[in-house]
Amino acid sequence: MNLKIAVLAGDGIGPEVILQAKKALYAISVAYDHEFIFEDALIGATAIEKTRSPLPEQTLNLCLNTDAVLFGAIGNPKYDNNPDAKIRPEQGLLRLRKELGLYANIRPIKPFKNLLDASPIKKEVIENVDFVIFRELTGGSYYGEKVINEEGTFASDICEYSENEINRITHQAFKAAQSRRKKVTLVDKANVLETSRLWRKIVKKIATQYPDVKLECQYIDNVAMQIITDPKQYDVILTENLFGDILSDEACAIMGSIGLMASASIGDKNALFEPIHGSYPQAKGKNIANPIASILSAAMLLQHFGLEKEAKKVYEAVEKAIEYKVVTIDLNPGSRFGTNDVGDFISNVI
């Protein structure tokens, strides 16, 4: 297969971990006789510094015209500590998601057998956990109108959802459930929010088209607890943008490290693959960042294009690295292996 892949390494540890994902993809292309062409482009704080825009037009055009985007990380504390900054790195990612129409963010939670002890949660609670979060990614309060008055004494954010936005991701979630354990849990706050009531109404209607899938509705506050106390109950979690952001980071506690969590953001035409972790500026350039999330995002890319065997190969290579403890210090405090070593080991196993 021929694939043209845009590589947006971004800020902080982004470039270091993305390099390892590229190595893994290169190893796959050699082993399975594919051709992957990578093209780098700027995004985030790095792009602001060079072009004054967090998403230069050149980057956007490239992404619109490639098969897939491999994304590193975004964010720089410099901007966080300046609430008046008008241009911020995150805007680049948010605009990119919107322009590419990446409405479904998919985040699988399945702890590695050899890492069950790395989680702060008890082994018996998390073993055999296997669920996936379908987070709506181009709507909600991320994109609704934002207001701040001139005196800086009042602000507002609107959370909006339309039927169409809810429809498309709901169908994705139900289809995924059909090839899994056939259960969808809709997470909302329908006892308070109007948008949640709209979600509930539409999702219930769609559910009747999937009689083999069971639908359950739970409140976000309850789920925030149950994901820790009883995570085995979940198969597919379907939710809006902000709730999905919160729950998927929370679910990292099950995996043992945020450095293990991959994600795919899918639209009707485009697809982007990125680790869940952020730019982790304190670790930048130190060769200590965990590249596994990035490498697993590359595996999700392969899977997206139907390259199941190849995706499995990457996953197994990651498992091997974990089994042999070729991991970074977040997973083994005394580890002598750095970002590069882990990446090399995995691509060699491939």
Added chain:
Amino acid sequence: MNLKIAVLAGDGIGPEVILQAKKALYAISVAYDHEFIFEDALIGATAIEKTRSPLPEQTLNLCLNTDAVLFGAIGNPKYDNNPDAKIRPEQGLLRLRKELGLYANIRPIKPFKNLLDASPIKKEVIENVDFVIFRELTGGSYYGEKVINEEGTFASDICEYSENEINRITHQAFKAAQSRRKKVTLVDKANVLETSRLWRKIVKKIATQYPDVKLECQYIDNVAMQIITDPKQYDVILTENLFGDILSDEACAIMGSIGLMASASIGDKNALFEPIHGSYPQAKGKNIANPIASILSAAMLLQHFGLEKEAKKVYEAVEKAIEYKVVTIDLNPGSRFGTNDVGDFISNVI
């Protein structure tokens, strides 16, 4: 001391658990020579059934003219499953909070020594955890304008905050931190939301008036993870309404049961005390609901009126019940003790 206390038992298990809180308060009044006068009133689904209003005027007037409100639980699945219901039990609680001006919801998280094993989280992660959540309770998307179009194909919720709303709870949180470990963590999503940026700006300004208190700002997604992976870092968590709702339920995982979590909702004139758990309709009338959250809410009531000794007495009686395993089945699956037994034991120890 003379106190007039409005008792709003509400729905589901509300009446059962509130009865135990009343017993405990009665025992305190006898032991310490106080006079507590209880007056019952309707709220929630129970009130809707009898008066068609989730918060009858009579109830509101009573609450406005008492020293404190003791609150049970609210909610009935009948209404959740009907997204078109115009009258819902939760509206009663939300309006009550607003009318009484209860802007600060305070939720302490401090696991019991004898219950460290009840949590799904490892003992070494949660022992010595001791933090308190200050949740803003009368603003944000709970109270902003809600829109649903006629065709039911579009909905929106506004999240709004003004300087004044942020000010008052921020001062409460910093004052609380001064008599604790002197650290406030502001939780927001300032990389996306305008309201979060307003919070950050105002809270940072106020922080300069409390030079002995350290302020840290963290994103909600990150905190949703850190509360599980490293909860010891927190002392006072300060946040807006919805984020506080999510985080405080999540923190129940640390306590081992949601049946242990008490809360106080404080305004400039009024105060309300309620367990965090909901109405748990499946358990209604079965004498299995855990009354401890309710009893600890009564302890927070005593503390609010400066009755420190008395509050401590209640807390110690609860500890004794836990030590002697006089607890409900949520804490000890084989327990032969019911709601009433636990309540009796605790008030006898007092």
